[in-house]
Amino acid sequence: MNGAQSLIRTLVDSGVEVCFANPGTSEMHFVAALDDVPEMRGVLALFEGVVTGAADGYARMAGKPAATLLHLGPGLANGGANLHNARKAHTPIVNVIGDHALPHKPLNAPLESDVETLAAWTEGWTRTTTDTARVGADAAEAVAAAAAGRIANLILPADVSWGEGGVVADPAPIAAPLLVEDPVLAAAADALRSGESTALLLGAAGCLERGLRAASRIAAATGAKVLAEVFPARIQRGAGLPAVERLGYLAEQAQWQLTGVKHLLLAGMAAPVSFFAYPGKASELTPEGCAVHTVATPADDVADALERLADLVAPGTEPVLAEPSRPALPTGELTLQNWVEVIGALLPEGAIISDEAQTSGLVLPAATAGAPRHDVLTLTGGSIGQGLPVAVGAAVACPDRPVVCLQADGSAMYTISALWTMARENLDVTTVILNNRAYAILRVELSRVGAESAGPVARSLLDIGTPDLDFVKLAEGMGVPASRATTAEELAEQFRRALAEPGPHLIDAVIPPLM
Template sequence: MGEGGQGIRTTGADVLVDTLLANGVDVCFANPGTSEMHFVAALDRKPELRCILGLSEGLVTGAADGYARMTGRPAATLLHTGPGLSNGLANLHNARRARAAVVNIVGDHASHHLPLDAPLTTDIESLAAPMSNWVRRVKDPADVGPTVAAAVQAALTPPGVATMILPADAAWGTLALATAPQKAPIEAPRPASAETVREVARLIRSNPQGIAMVVSGAAAQADGLAVAGRIAAACGIQLFNEVLVAHTQRGRGRVAPARIPYPIDMALATLKDVRVLILVGAPEPVAFFAYPGMPGRLVPEGCTVATLARHGEDLKATLEALGDELGVSPTGPLPTAGTPTDTGEPSGPLTEDAIAVIVAHKVPEDAIVCDEGVTSARRFFALSAFSAPHDLIMQTGGAIGDGIPLATGAAIACPDRKVICLQADGSAMYNIQGLWTQARENLDIVTVIFSNRTYAILHAEMRNVGVGEIGTNARQMLNLDNPALDWVSLARGLGVEAAVATSCEAFAALFSAALSRRGPFLIEARLA
């Protein structure tokens, strides 16, 4: 019995938390407002749900994405009405492109308050739809449990972004009769059809050369890569990761696909001899943008593009079925990367390539590398094939500002693993608030800022679209040197220890020291 002899009430907010927990969702990244206060109050009664405060919604949605990529299950987000959701949409776009499981809970005005058109009233459904696979509004307190269960099911089958809208009166309203939390039925993924496997095998047999395969999802994890690698070695197939990699496992002893390059001229050259392109959980690679005189598709004209298995299907089982159809031994030797070309430690002034070499040499076993180095960290991917075994996740949708959030979510998901964030300086400013959350939660993250004081990728894009000379006004839009960002002061102001390195020797020493201790640390790698 509660105070004054009253029974303990079950509110919609309590049902929300109970149903999340019953469905294995025990982490929530949150930036709440007035409409979500009953959810926040329910947390005191349900400490099993770990709620992590983010000071920007971009951090909240990006961290949920990083968590999902590393666990394979959703975290929840808690966002305040339409404007709060809008602030997080860019990283929900990245999560959708990563095919990550996320359950968004967007608080809204009480149902009877909506007709008054109060300042925060928005069309949340229309805002959520472009970045969500599933959107539903809760009708009343009794509808909370079924909607939560349906959201979790939608986020997992197949993995993607699900958004539920929770009116305040549905959260504070009480239920006449408490019931057990509803569990969502989750079907295990099934392999692609036998007919599809046979057709892809026929294409491979009938094309002795010019075959490539792009792997993603479970096909880009160590076990899936082992199957794909043996097929590739036996049949002379080139193996690729996507341009932007949602999650793969790299390092010594593992199959090491090449990455399709981002620059269009390099991507076209890489794929110019491909006659059959096989997709395993990945879409067909295309150019990021339209460029004058350049094609949008990256495969050459006449190339056959065949989908072996789609996102949501059992990619590893489908690859195994393809191996059986082709007579590939499942126990044969694994094709792995050859000999590294960079064996010594660089010295002298600090450069992008030197950072990539040093980090690749020093990555600890079982680390997680979050790469939003954009142009600065491109060389790291190839070098990482020779690093200690580790996981690699990248910003996937082209919406910059995801590196610090992804690292934050990955560290929450895997608290016993070192997380390394390779972060461009311009995109770091989008969600720098994540450093505060890293300090508050004492997350084991080393952030490396590539401090070149410019949007280097945009300088390259100016050239790609045919602009040869960049004048004063254009340069003002592309450079970050007036004034220069003081990363050490910014990090310390948010509670994270930091230091600056201007030479290879200083960077190597700082990076080694940061790896040897626990907790967040930021290195401003000031490039020559």
């Protein structure tokens, strides 16, 4: 058994069943070994940013790591933007990164790079395996490290991969989330009972059903305001679940939401900060004079902590659950408001929404609050180009659930080749491109940073309508059926049809810009 065979067998035995891949020469023995271990599903993508984003989406929905296969340092670098999002989401991923054979590295061949240094910024677990007999053991440790909500980087030199003497390792022990100590919860309970204005901010598992129900009990009993983080990795929503508002993306929105709060309780997230620095504006968004209480970190058992806290301050109190409701189907030309009403009116039961559009982030939650239960996956790290790949991964993880990708036009182009993977794998993903022919959020930011005097040259750098992007042709060229909608009626008809048919579809929804 060679090193690659022992690696894949160990990954499968450790629960890793999918590998999103964009391989090169140094990974060919891994590719060949996939035929020897049919339990490992290999999913090809044409760009490493799709590979890493798909692994992120898969793990968010499956609750366990996916593997990636990346070609040397440049392949890892190409996947870096979506690894950044995965790092912020605390997503478990095992990157298998090929490297030059050990005797070849000192020759400084054209693709030679310091892969360990490139991997270090992920702030996870990194190891280069130099002994074929150790490949399996290192793979087992990588899976255990990733399962704690980190990115694990296993660097595999080509000669270690092709070398004989590989040994399949038993799965390594996976550490359980830490339980929050009673005194921490008692202090949080005191803050909730103080009579002063209190806000409970939710992240990580706090945004899933157990955490949401416990937080709603706390709010019902104490009057605390409950808010989810700006971009949750995964939040469960819809009828039968508590409806939780998210913190605003703009600093002014978040500050308004937290006005007058004297106690800020953090469950699965850090204290909120502004996404960027702005002239004359605060970066830390905790109100002045507000006490901050960390109830649970993302590494803790957040749901357990919230349930125990609810038992302290809200015994016998039931959560407040959203009633079923749908917006009426709108008519007329598509607008910033009515396109989300179409989604809310037609969203199917059990849908998974991959949302990468500021155009939807402001108004979609209200339109879907009473829709059938669904999950929303958001842009955790703000590094654009996530939406399409995350939809790929979610669809692989949950083949029995419809995936709806709400995707801005500009960021779609970063990873547009994800459509090809959707077609190749026949994934049930309906992509709605919000096409306003602009980097609309950057138009907003241009004025927010104080650059009001920007002229036509500056503004042209935020315009992607010259020439127009034809998303229908782009999708069809990669094997995805596509159509264009300019009215609410067209969007509704095309969305219904896409949901009813198997496989991927794309709708190019032409909407006006934010400004």
